[in-house]
Amino acid sequence: MDITFIVIIFTIGFIGSFISGMLGIGGAIINYPMLLYLPGMLGAGHFTAHEVSGITAIQVLFATLGGVLAYRKGGFLNKTLIIYMGISILTGSFIGGFFSTHMQENGINIIYGVLALIAVIVMFVPKKEIDDMSFEKVHFNKWIASLLAFMIGVGAGIVGAGGAFLLVPIMLVVLKIPTRMTIASSLAITLISSIGSVSGKLVTGHIPILPAFIMVVASLVASPLGVHIGKRVNTKVLQSTMVILILATAVKTWMLFL
Numbered sequence: 001m002d003i004t005f006i007v008i009i010f011t012i013g014f015i016g017s018f019i020s021g022m023l024g025i026g027g028a029i030i031n032y033p034m035l036l037y038l039p040g041m042l043g044a045g046h047f048t049a050h051e052v053s054g055i056t057a058i059q060v061l062f063a064t065l066g067g068v069l070a071y072r073k074g075g076f077l078n079k080t081l082i083i084y085m086g087i088s089i090l091t092g093s094f095i096g097g098f099f100s101t102h103m104q105e106n107g108i109n110i111i112y113g114v115l116a117l118i119a120v121i122v123m124f125v126p127k128k129e130i131d132d133m134s135f136e137k138v139h140f141n142k143w144i145a146s147l148l149a150f151m152i153g154v155g156a157g158i159v160g161a162g163g164a165f166l167l168v169p170i171m172l173v174v175l176k177i178p179t180r181m182t183i184a185s186s187l188a189i190t191l192i193s194s195i196g197s198v199s200g201k202l203v204t205g206h207i208p209i210l211p212a213f214i215m216v217v218a219s220l221v222a223s224p225l226g227v228h229i230g231k232r233v234n235t236k237v238l239q240s241t242m243v244i245l246i247l248a249t250a251v252k253t254w255m256l257f258l
Helices: 003-023 028-041 049-070 080-101 105-123 143-160 164-173 179-204 209-228 235-255
Strands: none
Touching: 003 028, 003 049, 003 179, 003 209, 003 235, 028 049, 028 105, 028 143, 028 164, 049 080, 049 105, 049 179, 049 209, 080 105, 080 143, 080 164, 105 143, 105 164, 105 235, 143 164, 143 179, 164 179, 164 235, 179 235
16 A cells, blocks of 8 residues: 555545535545545555445544534534434434445445435525524424434445435525534534444444545544635535535436446
């Protein structure tokens, strides 16, 4: 395992974790396809879909941890939302992470593509302007939030994601949570979710140690930087960036099956 390999894995982890902190996602939507294809394209080795999902699960855990620590002040974290959705998504992600071992690689990739496609559709649903709402006035249906989080968790656990690339659109459009609160709370919920995903991957033995360690280092450096930038960027720009990111990933994933 040479320096080229280490640089490639670190760069992938840095990019995914920076975007994680800025947009409130775990980074899996970036890291999964990059890990699956870039090392092989650059002649630095190849990971199976199972290994990629394991490495990604570790990256998401530490990227969201770094993001939550950076967001811990300022009232951005909605504790009620985090508890209800966090417990539900943790349960779902553990189930998904454990049973992913019984799936074929193409099956994992298809589920990833479906999740990304759903996220794109949700983001294009018209939504009310709520970003001027006071955080103290935010209310949501707890049971709908819990059910949706569980369903997201199952799919996210299978692909080793934290599920935030689907959580964020759901929180913005369905639950009507302001953008900056969505980003911060999504990181906390995804942190809880990733515990389930990582636990499932550890049980199945799908986490290569050295690449995972490189991802951890990259995540802890890049995620707080992403939070710093995200706090200063207009919320419309953040939402548009999310749409473009998810759409590009969905298109790329589905092109593999055409």
